[in-house]
Amino acid sequence: MFSITVRxxxxxxxxxxxxxxxxxxxxxxxxxxxxxxxxxxELDADNIVVDIGLATTELGAVLAALNYxxxxxxxxxxxxxxSTEFLAKHIADTLAERVHAGALGEGARGLAGIAVTLHxxxxxxxxxxxxx
Amino acid sequence: MFSITVRxxxxxxxxxxxxxxxxxxxxxxxxxxxxxxxxxxELDADNIVVDIGLATTELGAVLAALNYxxxxxxxxxxxxxxSTEFLAKHIADTLAERVHAGALGEGARGLAGIAVTLHxxxxxxxxxxxxx
Amino acid sequence: MFSITVRxxxxxxxxxxxxxxxxxxxxxxxxxxxxxxxxxxELDADNIVVDIGLATTELGAVLAALNYxxxxxxxxxxxxxxSTEFLAKHIADTLAERVHAGALGEGARGLAGIAVTLHxxxxxxxxxxxxx
Amino acid sequence: MFSITVRxxxxxxxxxxxxxxxxxxxxxxxxxxxxxxxxxxELDADNIVVDIGLATTELGAVLAALNYxxxxxxxxxxxxxxSTEFLAKHIADTLAERVHAGALGEGARGLAGIAVTLHxxxxxxxxxxxxx
Amino acid sequence: MFSITVRxxxxxxxxxxxxxxxxxxxxxxxxxxxxxxxxxxELDADNIVVDIGLATTELGAVLAALNYxxxxxxxxxxxxxxSTEFLAKHIADTLAERVHAGALGEGARGLAGIAVTLHxxxxxxxxxxxxx
Amino acid sequence: MFSITVRxxxxxxxxxxxxxxxxxxxxxxxxxxxxxxxxxxELDADNIVVDIGLATTELGAVLAALNYxxxxxxxxxxxxxxSTEFLAKHIADTLAERVHAGALGEGARGLAGIAVTLHxxxxxxxxxxxxx
Numbered sequence: 001m002f003s004i005t006v007r008x009x010x011x012x013x014x015x016x017x018x019x020x021x022x023x024x025x026x027x028x029x030x031x032x033x034x035x036x037x038x039x040x041x042e043l044d045a046d047n048i049v050v051d052i053g054l055a056t057t058e059l060g061a062v063l064a065a066l067n068y069x070x071x072x073x074x075x076x077x078x079x080x081x082x083s084t085e086f087l088a089k090h091i092a093d094t095l096a097e098r099v100h101a102g103a104l105g106e107g108a109r110g111l112a113g114i115a116v117t118l119h120x121x122x123x124x125x126x127x128x129x130x131x132x
Numbered sequence: 133m134f135s136i137t138v139r140x141x142x143x144x145x146x147x148x149x150x151x152x153x154x155x156x157x158x159x160x161x162x163x164x165x166x167x168x169x170x171x172x173x174e175l176d177a178d179n180i181v182v183d184i185g186l187a188t189t190e191l192g193a194v195l196a197a198l199n200y201x202x203x204x205x206x207x208x209x210x211x212x213x214x215s216t217e218f219l220a221k222h223i224a225d226t227l228a229e230r231v232h233a234g235a236l237g238e239g240a241r242g243l244a245g246i247a248v249t250l251h252x253x254x255x256x257x258x259x260x261x262x263x264x
Numbered sequence: 265m266f267s268i269t270v271r272x273x274x275x276x277x278x279x280x281x282x283x284x285x286x287x288x289x290x291x292x293x294x295x296x297x298x299x300x301x302x303x304x305x306e307l308d309a310d311n312i313v314v315d316i317g318l319a320t321t322e323l324g325a326v327l328a329a330l331n332y333x334x335x336x337x338x339x340x341x342x343x344x345x346x347s348t349e350f351l352a353k354h355i356a357d358t359l360a361e362r363v364h365a366g367a368l369g370e371g372a373r374g375l376a377g378i379a380v381t382l383h384x385x386x387x388x389x390x391x392x393x394x395x396x
Numbered sequence: 397m398f399s400i401t402v403r404x405x406x407x408x409x410x411x412x413x414x415x416x417x418x419x420x421x422x423x424x425x426x427x428x429x430x431x432x433x434x435x436x437x438e439l440d441a442d443n444i445v446v447d448i449g450l451a452t453t454e455l456g457a458v459l460a461a462l463n464y465x466x467x468x469x470x471x472x473x474x475x476x477x478x479s480t481e482f483l484a485k486h487i488a489d490t491l492a493e494r495v496h497a498g499a500l501g502e503g504a505r506g507l508a509g510i511a512v513t514l515h516x517x518x519x520x521x522x523x524x525x526x527x528x
Numbered sequence: 529m530f531s532i533t534v535r536x537x538x539x540x541x542x543x544x545x546x547x548x549x550x551x552x553x554x555x556x557x558x559x560x561x562x563x564x565x566x567x568x569x570e571l572d573a574d575n576i577v578v579d580i581g582l583a584t585t586e587l588g589a590v591l592a593a594l595n596y597x598x599x600x601x602x603x604x605x606x607x608x609x610x611s612t613e614f615l616a617k618h619i620a621d622t623l624a625e626r627v628h629a630g631a632l633g634e635g636a637r638g639l640a641g642i643a644v645t646l647h648x649x650x651x652x653x654x655x656x657x658x659x660x
Numbered sequence: 661m662f663s664i665t666v667r668x669x670x671x672x673x674x675x676x677x678x679x680x681x682x683x684x685x686x687x688x689x690x691x692x693x694x695x696x697x698x699x700x701x702e703l704d705a706d707n708i709v710v711d712i713g714l715a716t717t718e719l720g721a722v723l724a725a726l727n728y729x730x731x732x733x734x735x736x737x738x739x740x741x742x743s744t745e746f747l748a749k750h751i752a753d754t755l756a757e758r759v760h761a762g763a764l765g766e767g768a769r770g771l772a773g774i775a776v777t778l779h780x781x782x783x784x785x786x787x788x789x790x791x792x
Binding site: 272 | 681741789
């Protein structure tokens with residue numbers, strides 16, 4: 001199995017509901033350094049998993065919709081705890097939609113799966129992986 | 133599949149038996165930067181894999197029993213080569229016991245697996261992963 | 265010249281005023297991974313710059329006053345752009361006060377300077393350094 | 397499942413053929429920081445996955461055949477786009493041959509798989525994993 | 529003294545002349561992960577060292593003139609060993625010219641110095657720092 | 661001012677004397693990832709600070725005398741707290757002797773200074789810098 005991984009980041013505000021979150025129930029924020037991994041069993045005709053430039057551009061586009069925002073105010077996340085693991089799934093699913101829509105090129109239709117990891121600090125991260 | 137990973141570290145002395153270890157047969161030491169990953173198929177009611185604060189606390193508690201020690205003198209490791217991969221399994225298994233004992237919360241009972249990676253330097257690491 | 269550096273982090277929300285900040289004028293957030301460096305010309309009687317455990321505890325205490333907060337709501341920062349470089353100075357100055365108050369031990373009175381670096385992502389950081 | 401990972405690097409020149417590569421069609425170069433991971437279900441008699449010193453030496457030997465070269469001039473890669481993902485497979489397959497030839501020791505015959513990741517920058521990497 | 533640092537990278541081919549370079553006399557290549565640091569004694573009216581977005585854009589522009597090239601073919605470097613330390617100075621000097629030309633904004637005229645570090649691998653880097 | 665930095669590591673055991681060290685008074689250990697920086701005002705005839713290969717070899721030689729040892733048993737460190745900052749100075753001073761002895765080449769006689777940083781974990785480091 002082959003893979004490529006590209007990295008970008010977002011800087012967002014949000015708060016959580018639930019006693020388990022302790023002080024993180026207050027409005028705070030995070031930089032999420034985002035690694036998006038694309039997997040496939042065989043390389044395409046150009047000998048690559050997917051165009052790494054296009055993958056970077058698409059990840060940037062997906063993240064731009066979240067960047068420099070207060071996630072508590074985003075209608076798409078109303079009533080949702082935007083935990084790191086939830087955001088990892090949100091980004092992975094949005095990237096999957098982009099792949100299915102052809103945004104990563106015709107060759108990308110051969111992708112087998114996507115994994116997204118969000119590093120929220122030097123000591124904590126969360127991830128989500130799925131098939132395509 | 134979702135995951136969260138938390139990081140902590142220990143500083144221990146130990147020695148190895150066996151020619152394969154060369155100079156590491158001498159009493160020496162290591163900082164192990166420890167990444168503990170918790171996996172599950174679906175998020176819990178709070179939209180998380182497990183309480184990341186509790187995961188950090190429990191990893192710290194497991195590591196405290198090893199930290200600042202000469203592992204050659206620990207009765208639990210008598211006659212054992214405390215290799216990086218062995219310690220990864222030891223920590224993963226101890227965390228698994230904590231999960232089963234409820235120390236990571238009721239929600240943690242839904243965890244599917246644990247993976248532990250020990251970084252022994254900037255150029256070497258070892259890991260162990262298991263189901264729960 | 266000797267130095268020791270300890271690392272911790274905070275997760276905060278804030279917004280900026282000024283066209284130069286572009287989309288960062290919106291309420292957003294950041295994880296700041298904070299490196300605090302303590303310098304001195306000669307080691308103390310214990311052969312150290314400062315007790316690294318105490319340095320870690322004090323950095324943690326200084327950061328606790330900022331962590332999981334919306335800095336826009338903090339009276340101490342009213343009308344202030346809490347830029348990464350401003351926060352580096354704020355943390356360095358607060359640590360300097362702690363040193364002068366004896367919180368880092370009597371030996372720490374021999375410290376020559378403090379430097380604080382805040383990493384706001386994998387591609388950007390800011391710092392401030394001062395004498396003691 | 398256990399694993400160990402060792403790291404080394406190469407510095408090579410190459411160019412790509414295909415419009416998808418844009419400016420990377422020009423002769424350029426890369427540092428690839430290479431992580432080689434060896435997996436097995438059970439530890440050997442010495443309580444290790446494989447001799448980490450031998451794994452480091454063998455990875456170094458495999459990389460020496462690529463290091464400080466223009467890959468466009470290597471007969472083995474004639475007419476091939478030496479993409480990061482292709483090189484990951486090349487290195488993994490060469491390591492697998494070394495394992496089968498006994499170069500990593502008799503114990504290494506119990507290895508279950510190999511994974512190789514090449515970090516081409518702080519924001520991009522590619523990998524390949526296979527069974528043994 | 530305040531500072532901000534931004535990071536980007538280039539991927540280039542080159543070769544060296546001189547026995548000291550050993551195998552690096554062959555045409556090879558490198559990824560240089562470039563950290564550009566801007567220093568000043570006091571913050572500007574916006575409470576920053578320099579617009580971090582503009583600093584990132586300008587660093588990108590300076591690097592674009594080098595990226596995906598064989599430095600041996602660049603007229604500007606004819607007969608020059610494009611060592612990592614030489615490139616650090618080249619980038620720092622070019623950034624200094626951009627500052628003097630006003631490309632980093634009027635506020636940037638208060639900058640005191642620039643430092644550039646090029647990481648050529650996980651185990652080696654080179655840098656150059658200068659006043660403005 | 662120019663600089664180059666090379667990285668290597670050691671894995672040692674030791675213990676500390678003094679209440680300030682708390683549990684680190686017990687025999688324990690550490691991996692020290694060591695960065696050695698060489699500075700000079702002007703590049704040499706080959707356009708470099710110092711031969712990076714030779715610098716790596718010499719750092720390795722200096723570290724080999726410490727690696728895989730219990731520092732409590734080393735005659736050179738009898739009665740000494742081998743703190744991270746002390747070891748940084750020891751390594752810097754030994755490298756300085758090597759430079760003066762010509763081990764880093766004739767060109768290295770133009771070096772202005774050496775700085776050594778020891779990373780003892782992902783959250784703590786110590787350093788020492790000196791002139792040559």
